[in-house]
Amino acid sequence: MKQENIPYKIYLEESEMPKSWYNMRADMKNKPAPLMNPGTHQPMTFEELRGVFCDDLVRQELDNDTAFIEIPETIRNFYKMYRPSPLVRAYCLEEKLQTPAKIYYKFEGNNTSGSHKLNSAIAQAYYAKKQGLKGVTTETGAGQWGTALAMACAYLDLDCKVYMVKVSYEQKPFRREVMRTYGASVVPSPSETTEVGRRILAQHPGTTGSLGCAISEAVEVATTNEGYRYVLGSVLSQVLLHQSVIGLETKIAMDKYGIVPDMIIGCAGGGSNLGGLIAPFMGEKLRGEKDYRIIAVEPASCPSFTRGKFAYDFCDTGMICPLAKMYTLGSGFIPSPNHAGGLRFHGMSTVLSQLYHDGYMEATSVEQTSVFDAAEMFARAEGILPAPESSHAIRVAIDEALKCKETGEEKTILFGLTGTGYFDMVAYEKYHNGEMTDQIPTDADLQVGFDGIPKFPGNEF
Numbered sequence: 001m002k003q004e005n006i007p008y009k010i011y012l013e014e015s016e017m018p019k020s021w022y023n024m025r026a027d028m029k030n031k032p033a034p035l036m037n038p039g040t041h042q043p044m045t046f047e048e049l050r051g052v053f054c055d056d057l058v059r060q061e062l063d064n065d066t067a068f069i070e071i072p073e074t075i076r077n078f079y080k081m082y083r084p085s086p087l088v089r090a091y092c093l094e095e096k097l098q099t100p101a102k103i104y105y106k107f108e109g110n111n112t113s114g115s116h117k118l119n120s121a122i123a124q125a126y127y128a129k130k131q132g133l134k135g136v137t138t139e140t141g142a143g144q145w146g147t148a149l150a151m152a153c154a155y156l157d158l159d160c161k162v163y164m165v166k167v168s169y170e171q172k173p174f175r176r177e178v179m180r181t182y183g184a185s186v187v188p189s190p191s192e193t194t195e196v197g198r199r200i201l202a203q204h205p206g207t208t209g210s211l212g213c214a215i216s217e218a219v220e221v222a223t224t225n226e227g228y229r230y231v232l233g234s235v236l237s238q239v240l241l242h243q244s245v246i247g248l249e250t251k252i253a254m255d256k257y258g259i260v261p262d263m264i265i266g267c268a269g270g271g272s273n274l275g276g277l278i279a280p281f282m283g284e285k286l287r288g289e290k291d292y293r294i295i296a297v298e299p300a301s302c303p304s305f306t307r308g309k310f311a312y313d314f315c316d317t318g319m320i321c322p323l324a325k326m327y328t329l330g331s332g333f334i335p336s337p338n339h340a341g342g343l344r345f346h347g348m349s350t351v352l353s354q355l356y357h358d359g360y361m362e363a364t365s366v367e368q369t370s371v372f373d374a375a376e377m378f379a380r381a382e383g384i385l386p387a388p389e390s391s392h393a394i395r396v397a398i399d400e401a402l403k404c405k406e407t408g409e410e411k412t413i414l415f416g417l418t419g420t421g422y423f424d425m426v427a428y429e430k431y432h433n434g435e436m437t438d439q440i441p442t443d444a445d446l447q448v449g450f451d452g453i454p455k456f457p458g459n460e461f
Helices: 055-062 073-079 091-097 118-130 144-156 166-171 173-181 195-203 211-224 237-256 272-286 350-357 368-382 388-407 425-432 443-450
Strands: 020-022 068-070 087-089 102-107 135-140 159-165 185-189 228-230 263-267 293-299 309-314 323-328 362-366 412-417
Touching: 020 237, 020 272, 055 118, 055 237, 073 118, 087 237, 091 102, 091 368, 091 388, 102 237, 102 388, 118 135, 118 144, 118 237, 135 144, 135 211, 144 159, 144 173, 159 166, 159 173, 159 211, 166 173, 166 185, 173 185, 185 211, 195 211, 211 228, 237 272, 237 350, 237 412, 263 272, 263 388, 272 293, 272 350, 272 412, 293 388, 323 350, 362 368, 362 388, 368 388, 368 425, 388 412
Parallel strands: 102 412, 135 159, 135 228, 159 185, 263 293, 263 412, 293 362
Antiparallel strands: 020 068, 087 102, 309 323
């Protein structure tokens, strides 16, 4: 096994942990388009947004200019329970592949929620508590975000109401029970408990749900119950801000050992993990200081970047949320129930969408059987069972390392290991039993979603 002077795991000292989040928007020449009021087609104001989100989070959402925002001490102290997370040199995977490439991954699974989602959950719960609210509502797809928010709310003694995509609710009962252990109520979405849920069920009987459906229900509950606000686990600019702690830690650790990545790879569903991982590196690229190849990896069954349209669209199926300009498949798009794991949102972060549109990053899609091939190879080599979401990044990292084997290039590859897959064993079972298939939407399938994108002057696509 090849060895160098780089440790297997690089941990930062507590004193080296970031004390501020980094806001990529401050260094973007073309700022992401603002959230838009669907009725007036004007940018959403602070007053309009504060009815849905906590006040401080609205301020963060609207701030395109402040590069660094201080992390409150309460949040930093909570982070210390599971951060800093390790930056790992994948020596065993390199050996398995017989590649000259150097592979590193930032591992975010060392907490009970099993993923990076806790980084933003504690921040959003903190600002809700600071505002004196009773509780928060949210949606969750694969369950990582709901679990993380339940943990954060339990820590701060807040009520937590979770609407979980129905197919995940049924496939992942243990994830559901972890949320309930932390005191959250969990409802399969779409449900009969909300007006929008009942409407969706009437229009689509037997639907297995989508994140767009669950968002609509969670927003309705938040806006019709006094003392509650809605919080979101991905997509929003505030979430990418909180998740920048991932990339900041990674950059500090790499700089400490003189490591410079040639390419940075992250899975992409709504954008929280990818945006967090690439944040400081993208900042350098935006400022013209360094250049990196940045790759977003999404599922072929929900290909927002690679086959979506760059347009203003609803973030939810019920069409009650603001419009966001993003790469989208249409708010009515529902991924195949055969699609395992998360990464099932129909759109993408407005920040990442603008960066992709401006050519600062690239995107690729991968089929889920090849994703699980990579997951199994990684598990056998590195000893960690990866989440299906993370395994999209693993697939492309392996492919790039094999290209280096062919060319003899010694490139340095960094990818994000967003979390563990121990609650995803139904998917692993289907893969091992040969029951997993690749469901790729046809152009006709996608057109149904595109037809639902709002049409108004300036929103041509």
